[in-house]
Amino acid sequence: MQPVIKVVKLSYYYDSYPSLDNISFAVDKGDFLGIIGPNGAGKTTLFQCMLGIIGDYSGEINLFGLDIRQNRKTLQKVGYVPQKKSVEQAFPATVEEIVSLGLIGKKSNKEAVYSAIEFVELNAYRDKRIGELSEGQQQRVIIAKALVGDPDLLILDEPTTGIDSTAQDKFYNLLSKLNRDKKITIVWSSHDLNAVESLANKVACIDRKLFFHGESEDFFGNEERMNSYVEFAMQSHMNLHFRMPKNGNTNSDKKTDGNVI
Amino acid sequence: METLIVIKKLMEMLFDIIQYGFMQRALLSAIIISIVCSIVGLFLVLKRHSLFGDALAHVTFGGITLGLFVGIYPLWTAYIVAILTAVGVNKLRESTIIPPDSSIAVLLTSGLAIGVILISISGGFTLNLFNILFGNILLVGNDDVIMILITAAVVIPVICIFYKKLVLITFDEKQAKVSGLNVTWINTLFIILASVSIIASIRLVGVLLISSLIVIPNITALMLGKGFKKTILISCAVSTISVILGIMISYYANLAPSGMIVLIMVSMFLLTIIIKNMKFTLNKIVVSNR
Numbered sequence: 324m325q326p327v328i329k330v331v332k333l334s335y336y337y338d339s340y341p342s343l344d345n346i347s348f349a350v351d352k353g354d355f356l357g358i359i360g361p362n363g364a365g366k367t368t369l370f371q372c373m374l375g376i377i378g379d380y381s382g383e384i385n386l387f388g389l390d391i392r393q394n395r396k397t398l399q400k401v402g403y404v405p406q407k408k409s410v411e412q413a414f415p416a417t418v419e420e421i422v423s424l425g426l427i428g429k430k431s432n433k434e435a436v437y438s439a440i441e442f443v444e445l446n447a448y449r450d451k452r453i454g455e456l457s458e459g460q461q462q463r464v465i466i467a468k469a470l471v472g473d474p475d476l477l478i479l480d481e482p483t484t485g486i487d488s489t490a491q492d493k494f495y496n497l498l499s500k501l502n503r504d505k506k507i508t509i510v511w512s513s514h515d516l517n518a519v520e521s522l523a524n525k526v527a528c529i530d531r532k533l534f535f536h537g538e539s540e541d542f543f544g545n546e547e548r549m550n551s552y553v554e555f556a557m558q559s560h561m562n563l564h565f566r567m568p569k570n571g572n573t574n575s576d577k578k579t580d581g582n583v584i
Numbered sequence: 585m586e587t588l589i590v591i592k593k594l595m596e597m598l599f600d601i602i603q604y605g606f607m608q609r610a611l612l613s614a615i616i617i618s619i620v621c622s623i624v625g626l627f628l629v630l631k632r633h634s635l636f637g638d639a640l641a642h643v644t645f646g647g648i649t650l651g652l653f654v655g656i657y658p659l660w661t662a663y664i665v666a667i668l669t670a671v672g673v674n675k676l677r678e679s680t681i682i683p684p685d686s687s688i689a690v691l692l693t694s695g696l697a698i699g700v701i702l703i704s705i706s707g708g709f710t711l712n713l714f715n716i717l718f719g720n721i722l723l724v725g726n727d728d729v730i731m732i733l734i735t736a737a738v739v740i741p742v743i744c745i746f747y748k749k750l751v752l753i754t755f756d757e758k759q760a761k762v763s764g765l766n767v768t769w770i771n772t773l774f775i776i777l778a779s780v781s782i783i784a785s786i787r788l789v790g791v792l793l794i795s796s797l798i799v800i801p802n803i804t805a806l807m808l809g810k811g812f813k814k815t816i817l818i819s820c821a822v823s824t825i826s827v828i829l830g831i832m833i834s835y836y837a838n839l840a841p842s843g844m845i846v847l848i849m850v851s852m853f854l855l856t857i858i859i860k861n862m863k864f865t866l867n868k869i870v871v872s873n874r
Contacts, residue, residue: 376761
């Protein structure tokens with residue numbers, strides 16, 4: 324079966340320093356992939372490459388079998404939830420108006436908007452300004468916006484950072500429901516290892532390089548592997564600190580075999 | 585009852601003044617300009633580009649003086665200079681090297697400086713500088729009315745066509761890019777529409793008061809409106825009422841119309857703040873008494 328996402332030898336350099344270094348992995352239909360890594364590991368950069376926001380990378384990214392750089396229309400099958408950004412209280416758009424923005428380029432469909440709002444349990448807030456909602460509720464509005472176009476793939480970039488724990492639990496339940504009931508493939512980055520362990524069936528650990536990609540239990544059930552990941556992340560940050568040159572002798576030369584690199 | 589009498593009196597005054605041709609042109613132009621500026625202004629205010637209109641108006645001043653200096657119809661040079669500058673500043677803003685407010689400051693002062701230098705070189709033009717700086721809607725001619733109507737006929741439909749895309753870009757540019765929108769192209773188109781609207785508005789309030797038309801009705805509407813479309817409608821209403829009242833009062837009291845229009849807008853803004861605060865305080869009292 325053709326993977327939903329296929330990343331092959333992806334590298335991206337920012338100011339000649341590697342943000343992503345020779346990363347390869349694939350995401351199959353129905354997968355719930357949790358991407359973990361420390362701050363500055365390149366998670367957001369990876370998403371920006373996958374979503375076509377960054378285009379000057381080397382390597383290849385295919386979404387639904389098509390190169391994302393040449394087929395931006397493929398993005399219409401993708402829902403995206405960015406890192407939480409605070410919406411100004413004065414922003415006048417209502418929840419309904421924001422959710423309907425997810426249908427740009429598609430046929431307008433009021434019922435789909437209402438059903439997406441209902442799915443994220445914000446029916447009572449449909450006519451409220453988005454700025455008047457709590458941060459957790461605002462993120463659910465963004466999820467509803469991502470869902471309204473009926474995506475096959477949902478990409479979430481640390482969506483719960485800065486949200487209180489009750490709202491986080493509600494958010495995690497929602498993600499689980501989307502993957503289980505709507506069969507949406509989910510790629511989600513998070514610092515919350517407990518949540519990743521309990522929700523995701525696959526895990527990718529990155530810190531500019533891919534350290535591990537595979538079944539969640541193979542990572543979280545293996546203490547030695549987790550310890551070596553911590554060591555790897557620390558080593559990787561030391562390299563950044565000393566500003567390794569573009570073609571420096573780093574661990575990036577080691578080959579990816581779809582598991583521990 | 586008293587309100588009805590006041591409204592009746594105002595309507596009588598309005599009917600009295602619209603018998604004059606110059607007043608018909610003034611009111612028609614002012615109403616159209618106020619609607620165009622309110623629509624364009626809401627996006628500018630929410631994008632935190634409130635002073636962009638002010639800066640562009642100053643550049644337009646430079647463009648007008650350039651036209652007069654080289655002997656070309658000044659409005660054409662104003663259009664060319666303003667559109668080119670707007671596109672340039674938009675590019676500069678995207679580069680993220682220079683903070684947006686600083687680029688606006690550079691634009692604002694350089695436009696005015698060019699105008700002043702050209703005036704001093706030429707030894708002063710025959711035009712009334714006061715009218716460019718502060719506007720005079722009562723001097724609007726038929727050509728101006730046609731120009732304003734054409735501007736509205738272009739700006740309003742284009743904004744309607746791109747409405748949802750503009751709202752998404754204003755809300756979050758990154759999400760707009762992921763939705764497959766050509767954000768740079770739409771931003772450039774919008775900034776050109778904003779430039780055209782601002783040039784058309786100079787007759788009404790002049791270079792120095794232009795940002796009032798863009799900012800004040802919208803910040804008033806933002807306190808009242810629930811929903812993007814409703815906010816635009818409220819802003820248009822605030823702006824239209826202000827220009828009609830401003831022109832009427834200035835006519836009867838023999839005052840400068842531009843200043844009066846801006847003062848009425850500011851009064852409506854302050855009144856809205858007071859009413860909102862009173863409502864908030866009353867709600868608090870009701871809740872605490874329960």
